[in-house]
Amino acid sequence: MSALLRLLRTGAPAAACLRLGTSAGTGPRRAMALYHTEERGQPCSQNYRLFFKDVTGHYISPFHDIPLKVNSKEENGIPTKKARNDEYENLFNMIVEIPRWTNAKMEIATEEPLNPIKQYVKDGKLRYVANIFPYKGYIWNYGTLPQTWEDPREKDKSTNCFGDNDPIDVCEIGSKILSCGEVIHVKILGILALIDEGETDWKLIAINVNDPEASKFHDIDDVEKFKPGYLEATLNWFRLYKVPDGKPENQFAFNGEFKTSTNLQISDSPFRCTQEEARSLVELVLSSPNKESNEEEQVWHFLGK
Template sequence: MLRLLTRRSLNSGLGYRALSVKAIDIGTRHTPSHRTFFEQDGKAISPFHDIPLYVDQQDPAVVNMVVEVPRWSNAKIEIATGEKYNPLKQDVKKGKLRFVHNCFPYNGYIWNYGALPQTWEDPTETNSDTQCKGDNDPIDVCEIGSEIGYSGQVKQVKLLGVLALVDEGETDWKVLAIDIKDPMAKQLNDVQDVEKHFPGLVKATRHWFRIYKVPDDKPENKFAFDGECKNKAYATSIVQETHDAWKRLIEGEKPMGKLALENASVESSPYKSAEPVQVSSIHKPMPKDDQVAKADPTWHYIP
């Protein structure tokens, strides 16, 4: 059982109030049919639309994060934005499950990697700074704390900075954040603190994103701002911008395209379910011929 923390009011004196969210695995991991659904109070919820972005509405720098990929693992797990109630699944490309390669000296993902709920990088709008449109996904986040997370975990994290990756002509923001319960959380309040206390991590993050697709015969990724990691204030504004875009999407002001917008809790949304939905009514039967895939153990040395 996961515990989401929200604050009723900074002035209420009541502190944090816990919300219970359960992650439910269906099928075998690293197979095409495996899914991780989310449930609250016995009903299905969407990690894209129902988990609140802000832990405290009066502190926009503390947000909820859905962990998709644990640190040091390779499977490219992500929120299935096109499936009903948006479970987690492993990405598939050309009929094969996707794993990121080990690019020396990085063993898989080098942080807990995931997404911020209730955010959306709008593919119809051009960001004035990057001059690129969004990639049609929730905003990505790299959580740099010491705990190794797990797929389906919900963490409360503090925003620290953001990189502007430009992936195939689309803006793909990469937010840096730290779990608020991490022992270093009090000392990390902005990107310069990351540079001070975790020297080399921002540089390694930028390098990882630059080269991780090269083993698949793709060119190196590029960045806006010459690769500069923008500060906490800028990151907070980008998160708010993508949250506002999500609001327009979930309230029906934007075309849904291939996105699944069913949700259990957004009162202003025309896609809100009239009745509670059970996870058992959503997931598909597991094929008997599902094969478990494995990551390629090869190390790639990229100059």
């Protein structure tokens, strides 16, 4: 049984500011060579922002300017031993927001101009995910697919819930710990239909095609075969990760089963601005010497059965 996952190109909800022209260069390059990041503010503070630039040095929106799908002619920097030519049509760009084993909840600021990565703030405090034994922080490289959005006005037939108004999330299961702001090529292995506080929150299971083990993985069954226990840990993590905050366990569609196929649809986005406007926006984010402490990041939670 295949599952239908509908990804929508971002539209009016995001306060985006895009440059004129395209963000991808020409000729064979690896994904990260096409995009660079610039830090503003102090890490672990509410004013921290990670802005994105293209290969020409122009500011871009990672949410809108980075293509969803990998173009084998313009972004083909992956050795053929890692992905056959006919596999390129199934490769996608992933923006890494949270490196594996870290706790800070970093995310693309969909409501801010240029959509930089920032740390999520709730009730005036920086958000950190709890350590739930035996897990330390996030157990994958966690991020998102650009140009996608879960529509809060549309009820998903699979979950019977509306979208969470965020980009589609990706759990990258490769062997490397990646960095916040990296843009990598991934192949999608499967999906998990999480219902998070009553909202549809699809999770894609994927692997970096430049990972040393990538050639072994083609679908969700290969994850269980070559990384036994990882899918079970993923299910448990999403089910329990908000319990330390006093919230109930999350639920899943399909009885928590991972599905293996996707269907993607995109359309154009209308937002544009000049490079002068983009540069002015970045310069407004000033550095700060203040660093907010986080004791919760060092606390472990032991949840009874």
